Amino acid sequence: MKLKPIFTACLFLCFMLTKGQQLYDDFEGSPNIDYGFINGVFDKSSANPDQSGINKSATSGKYTRNSSETYDVILLETTAVMNDLTDYLSGSKKMTLMVKTDVSVSVQITLENSILAQPSNHPTGRHSEYFATTTGSGNWELLTFEFKQQPDPGVSNNNVDQLVLLFDPGKKTGDVYYMDDLMGPEFENPCANNGIIDTIAEDFDCNRNVTFDFHNGTFNVIDNPNTDGDNMSNKCGQFIKWTTAKDGAFGGTLNTPFTTEDYVSAKIDLYDLNAPQKFLVSMQDENSNEVSIDSITTRTSDNWETYSLDFSNISPSKLVEKFVFLLNPSTETEDTIYFDNFILSKELISNSVHEKLENLISVYPNPLQNNNKIIFELKNDGIVNSIEIISLNGKLMEFLTVNKNKTIVDLSNYAKGSYIAQLTLNDNTVITTRIIK
Numbered sequence: 001m002k003l004k005p006i007f008t009a010c011l012f013l014c015f016m017l018t019k020g021q022q023l024y025d026d027f028e029g030s031p032n033i034d035y036g037f038i039n040g041v042f043d044k045s046s047a048n049p050d051q052s053g054i055n056k057s058a059t060s061g062k063y064t065r066n067s068s069e070t071y072d073v074i075l076l077e078t079t080a081v082m083n084d085l086t087d088y089l090s091g092s093k094k095m096t097l098m099v100k101t102d103v104s105v106s107v108q109i110t111l112e113n114s115i116l117a118q119p120s121n122h123p124t125g126r127h128s129e130y131f132a133t134t135t136g137s138g139n140w141e142l143l144t145f146e147f148k149q150q151p152d153p154g155v156s157n158n159n160v161d162q163l164v165l166l167f168d169p170g171k172k173t174g175d176v177y178y179m180d181d182l183m184g185p186e187f188e189n190p191c192a193n194n195g196i197i198d199t200i201a202e203d204f205d206c207n208r209n210v211t212f213d214f215h216n217g218t219f220n221v222i223d224n225p226n227t228d229g230d231n232m233s234n235k236c237g238q239f240i241k242w243t244t245a246k247d248g249a250f251g252g253t254l255n256t257p258f259t260t261e262d263y264v265s266a267k268i269d270l271y272d273l274n275a276p277q278k279f280l281v282s283m284q285d286e287n288s289n290e291v292s293i294d295s296i297t298t299r300t301s302d303n304w305e306t307y308s309l310d311f312s313n314i315s316p317s318k319l320v321e322k323f324v325f326l327l328n329p330s331t332e333t334e335d336t337i338y339f340d341n342f343i344l345s346k347e348l349i350s351n352s353v354h355e356k357l358e359n360l361i362s363v364y365p366n367p368l369q370n371n372n373k374i375i376f377e378l379k380n381d382g383i384v385n386s387i388e389i390i391s392l393n394g395k396l397m398e399f400l401t402v403n404k405n406k407t408i409v410d411l412s413n414y415a416k417g418s419y420i421a422q423l424t425l426n427d428n429t430v431i432t433t434r435i436i437k
Contacts, residue, residue: 123151
């Protein structure tokens with residue numbers, strides 16, 4: 001008579017052991033992993049299209065496969081090396097993922113070593129492969145992944161730090177998949193006991209309060225390439241612009257939207273081996289309408305630099321929900337930049353910049369008057385080398401070499417709106433201010 005409860009307990013224990021032990025992403029808040037390279041289009045905060053089934057979550061991930069890729073990948077990077085994977089090879093522990101799709105396809109998970117596994121050297125660095133199959137019912141279903149093989153047995157069970165997810169590998173399709181609650185191998189999360197700091201929009205370490213929704217280039221979370229400088233963070237973002245996309249844009253959504261009653265400025269760290277380069281930060285509302293833009297020209301090439309952003313001209317009634325970064329817009333060059341510590345502030349960080357501008361030069365009338373002419377008047381000789389006027393989409397409208405104390409610029413042919421005046425001083429310092437026509 002006592003065998004039944006023991007047998008039931010064993011069944012329960014066996015069931016628990018088959019489940020992945022750590023939540024990677026539930027698409028409700030900050031994930032416990034970093035997303036690296038992605039072939040398709042990934043919306044990480046899509047409304048759950050069906051809460052009547054097994055998945056009651058309000059939001060989920062929505063992935064549209066890239067139809068030009070035979071092996072379309074979603075790369076997930078753990079914040080530490082995964083624990084011993086012996087139980088996943090034996091099948092006593094298994095990874096799971098909730099999926100909703102209208103197609104019956106194979107879904108593959110590959111566990112890899114990020115240093116050994118490179119895009120063109122398969123099977124090197126690929127520790128193990130696991131498979132599941134969707135039913136194509138259009139309903140949410142829980143996929144349980146079965147171990148299949150070890151492409152590179154030389155990778156230790158204790159030396160794996162990334163997971164690659166592939167929908168319908170070996171095919172070229174543009175199918176859509178909703179996903180939720182990815183459970184994978186355990187790892188010691190160094191941020192587990194850190195509280196979220198809302199003012200830090202993104203630091204690529206423990207405070208990741210944005211989602212990167214698009215990128216016209218290669219976007220990765222990588223190890224900080226220069227920890228000897230002023231930024232000693234472990235991780236940072238890297239963006240490499242595609243030569244086929246002129247705007248060099250990438251950006252996403254703030255997990256906690258704000259108004260200027262909450263934050264009036266921000267700062268961002270940039271590390272640029274090819275300085276000087278143009279870097280624009282556009283803040284936008286929910287409909288992707290631009291509400292402010294800051295133009296930065298990067299400086300130095302051997303250290304991280306901190307740049308300030310000014311939101312004081314945004315109406316307090318506007319809710320800022322999105323952001324776009326642009327690297328060397330209107331060019332077709334393969335440019336690279338590293339960025340980190342995108343931090344919001346309740347104080348006007350850039351006040352010192354405005355004070356410096358006021359001490360050096362007067363810009364008037366601003367906004368422009370009927371004659372459409374603006375005057376740049378130096379307060380001391382030879383302090384400004386050049387003035388650039390840049391449109392909000394990054395187009396260079398005017399370049400002026402300054403060789404006298406008063407420079408008058410006729411903006412009659414400019415469309416109404418805001419422009420950036422960028423002044424390069426004789427010590428190569430760059431100061432920007434807005435012009436309104």
